[in-house]
Amino acid sequence: MSASSDVGYHAQRQxxxxxxxxxxxxxxxxxxxxxxxxxxxxxxILRLALFAMSLDLILGYxxxxxxxxxxxxxxxxxxxxxxxxxxxxxxxxxxxxxxxxVAMVLGFATxxxxxxxxxxxxLMVTLGIALLLEALAxxxxxxxxxxxxxxxxxxxPIFGEIPFDxxxxxxxxxxxxxxxxxFLFARRVVHSPFGLSxxxxxxxxxxxxxxxxxxxxxxxxxxxxxxxxAGIAGALFTQTTAIASLDVFAFERSADLMLVLVIGxxxxxYGGLIGAVLFRMLQELFSTITxxxxxxxxxxxxxxxxxxxxxxxxxxxxxxxxxVIRQIAGRKAxxxxxxxxx
Amino acid sequence: xxxxxxxxxxxxxxxxxxxxxxxxxxxxxxxxHALIGPNGAGKxxxxxxxxxxxxxxxxxxxxxxxxxxxxxxxxxxxxxxSRTFQINQLYPDLTPLETIGLAVSExxxxxxxxxxxxxxxxxxxxxxxxxLTRFHLLDVKNEQTVTxxxxxxxxxxxxxxxxxxxxxxxxxEPAAGVPESERHDILxxxxxxxxxxxxxxxxxxxxxxxxxxxxxxxxxxxxxxxxGPPEQVARDPQVKAVYLGEEAVxx
Numbered sequence: 001m002s003a004s005s006d007v008g009y010h011a012q013r014q015x016x017x018x019x020x021x022x023x024x025x026x027x028x029x030x031x032x033x034x035x036x037x038x039x040x041x042x043x044x045i046l047r048l049a050l051f052a053m054s055l056d057l058i059l060g061y062x063x064x065x066x067x068x069x070x071x072x073x074x075x076x077x078x079x080x081x082x083x084x085x086x087x088x089x090x091x092x093x094x095x096x097x098x099x100x101x102v103a104m105v106l107g108f109a110t111x112x113x114x115x116x117x118x119x120x121x122x123l124m125v126t127l128g129i130a131l132l133l134e135a136l137a138x139x140x141x142x143x144x145x146x147x148x149x150x151x152x153x154x155x156x157p158i159f160g161e162i163p164f165d166x167x168x169x170x171x172x173x174x175x176x177x178x179x180x181x182x183f184l185f186a187r188r189v190v191h192s193p194f195g196l197s198x199x200x201x202x203x204x205x206x207x208x209x210x211x212x213x214x215x216x217x218x219x220x221x222x223x224x225x226x227x228x229x230a231g232i233a234g235a236l237f238t239q240t241t242a243i244a245s246l247d248v249f250a251f252e253r254s255a256d257l258m259l260v261l262v263i264g265x266x267x268x269x270y271g272g273l274i275g276a277v278l279f280r281m282l283q284e285l286f287s288t289i290t291x292x293x294x295x296x297x298x299x300x301x302x303x304x305x306x307x308x309x310x311x312x313x314x315x316x317x318x319x320x321x322x323x324v325i326r327q328i329a330g331r332k333a334x335x336x337x338x339x340x341x342x
Numbered sequence: 343x344x345x346x347x348x349x350x351x352x353x354x355x356x357x358x359x360x361x362x363x364x365x366x367x368x369x370x371x372x373x374x375h376a377l378i379g380p381n382g383a384g385k386x387x388x389x390x391x392x393x394x395x396x397x398x399x400x401x402x403x404x405x406x407x408x409x410x411x412x413x414x415x416x417x418x419x420x421x422x423x424s425r426t427f428q429i430n431q432l433y434p435d436l437t438p439l440e441t442i443g444l445a446v447s448e449x450x451x452x453x454x455x456x457x458x459x460x461x462x463x464x465x466x467x468x469x470x471x472x473x474l475t476r477f478h479l480l481d482v483k484n485e486q487t488v489t490x491x492x493x494x495x496x497x498x499x500x501x502x503x504x505x506x507x508x509x510x511x512x513x514x515e516p517a518a519g520v521p522e523s524e525r526h527d528i529l530x531x532x533x534x535x536x537x538x539x540x541x542x543x544x545x546x547x548x549x550x551x552x553x554x555x556x557x558x559x560x561x562x563x564x565x566x567x568x569x570g571p572p573e574q575v576a577r578d579p580q581v582k583a584v585y586l587g588e589e590a591v592x593x
Contacts, residue, residue: 003471003480004464010439010484011461011470193447194456196436200444203433210393210431211445211506212419213453221456 015191019325024270025180032172039168045280046175047236052260052272053179053186054229060266061190062222063202064114067123067254068130069230071110072103074249076231078137079103081150081244090156092239096178099235100228107227111220127251134249149245153238164240171240178236179273182229186269189225198222199267262302265310345407346371346540347392347423347510352401354387354564361387362398363565369510369542376543376555380584384564385544386428389514392542393425394418405510420449424508428515428544430499434488438479438498441487443470445505469505477501478527493524500531510540517547552576560584 031042051073058064079099082088089095113125137144145151157163164170189195201208201215209215238244247253256279263282264275282301286294305313347369354362361384369375379385390396392403394415403411410418433441443460446469447453461467474480477497482490487498500516517528529550535541545551551558551572558575560567568578575581 003475004468007439007443007471007474007483008461008464008467011443011467012459013484015459015461188459189456191459192456193444193453193458193460196440196444196460197448197453199436200433200441203435204431206395207427207431207433207502209415210419210425210427211502212416212448213444214416218454 012191015187021270024273028176032169032176036167036169039172041280041284043168043172043175043240045276046172046179047233047240048257048260048280049273049276050175050179050182050236051230051233052257052264052276053183053269054226054233054272055257055261056266056269056272057186057190057226057229058223059261060268060271061195061202062198062219064219064223065119065122066114066126067251067258068126068128069226069257070249070251070253071126071130071133072107072227072230073234073237073253074130074133074137075106076100076103076234077238077244077248078144078150078234079231080235080238081153082143084153084155084239085150091160092155092158092174096232096235096239099238100232103231103234104224104228107231108220108224111223111227114223115216115219127254130249130251130254134246137246137249144244144246147246149243150238151243153242153244155239155242168240175236175240178232182232183269183273186229190269194218194221259298259302262305262310265314344371345369346373346405347542348404349388349392350402350404352388352391352403353399354384354391354396355399361564362391363563365401365561365564365566367559367566367569369540370557371540372537374541374543374554374556376545376551376558377561378545378548378551378558379561379567381546383561385561386514387564388561389425389512389544392512393423419506419508422507422509423512424503424506424510425512426499426503426514426516428518430495432487432495432498432502434486436487437484438474438487438490438494438501439470439483441498442473442479442501442505445502446470446473449506473501473505477504477531491524493520493527496520496524496528497531500528504535508539510542511535512542512544514544515546516543517545517550 035042051069054072055066055069058066076099079102080095083095083098084090089098110129113129114122117125138146141147155164158170158174162170197208197213197218200213201218205215234248237248260275260279261271262275263278264271264273282298283294286297290297345368349365349367352362352365353360365388377385377388387396391398394413398411402409405418405421405423410421410423413421440460443466444453446466447455450466452458452463452466474483477500479494479498479501482494487495490498496516500513503511513532516532517525520528532554543551543554555572557570558572559569560575560581562584567580567584568575
């Protein structure tokens, strides 16, 4: 092998699909058939996963912290709701894309505020924007329904063919398809030179500029893309639950998202997906044990994660699955612990 | 002789402190020019202004005759002005392969590609392979930068700057902190830079300066003390006074 093609081979190392990834998606798909009574909670997890993947794009790759990511979720949710309620766009997929684009425009507009300043400034600016939108949604209740939210949304069949059913089966597979497509797209983007340049900016903005990377332009681009993803997640929320209320903008929604990524890890795209599953399962578990104090236990878990270190936890968790994988598919197939820390 | 890089009456103040005082430098095309001076003379501040990290309070900077005083950092790089840092500025999580690959991609205008995968362009791959080989980084190309020994990191620091194919290269103490055993690699690399690349070397190590430079400017308290060929600077009584006690000037 020549040195050049050898370099090409290694440069694409991370972009290649691993057995573990295929297994992951097959398991997710299988869940849709194995647990037919749990569509609603599973759909909820898929939405959260997509939303978390959106935050991972800016936090895990570009190092932009945000405490107001719900701003885009909320805009997407209301956009989808209004489109369906007033019959502007009846076809759900098209409405989904349009709602995502609306959030994207907002993302682009606010990105100029966010790229200025450092972490603390960014936390405050993103938080402020989300609070602002929540207040606006409450103020203009003639459009948004105020504290009652948008009511009476009726979803039309997907592509005019597949109606939403009361068990949420359509909603689940619809959400899964959207999540998977957007995942494929994100996966492609993060393994491009553009995606790599984001990681460089996160690692060392000074050096990034010193090799000719237009730092601000790249940050604006990824922030805008992440806003699109969050908007789609919000639109899915409205489309699969047929409601949109003020809590789509809530601070807790943005904060939970951070927790999801702390649990799942950042910078490898699966963090948001795994984190969403674990977060909801923990939530479920703790609220069955102690309905009133589940947040205490979630808090305890977070402290433990931070103290023990996520990498170590992942290695422990992957220990048994990897033993099995090694037997079946050999050493190379072993699922490695994610590389970067939040 | 054409002038590759020039400063005209450059002036920089931090609060009341004048760290660059009316500095006018001319660096000829293809020169091996060294900028020396005692600690705190403001050498790195000059570099930071040349590269655009800091904005001068007044004065102008010309790259190949064109005013670049107001250009942002990344645009100066694309115009052919590249640098290394006194303290390594690398990407701890990235590998040397990725680090160099990114610099090459940016220079060739592929840095904004968001669809095509890294590693699928043969021209980029070829250049990465060349640079990795030249800088003795081939065997560690897939290691995370943070895990590399310091000498290798230093080589990578220079390789990244070279990957931008600069016409003017600013080397800020390239051998700083490198253990004696690994110095040779660094010096060899610096010595083998192509002649059409203009080099401005900031350095403390007088052995390196006098073996490398064909012209030396001495900076003291932000102002130019003297300038000339190495023999002349070494004999200069003013320079001797500044470096009193530093035997290195006795060349």
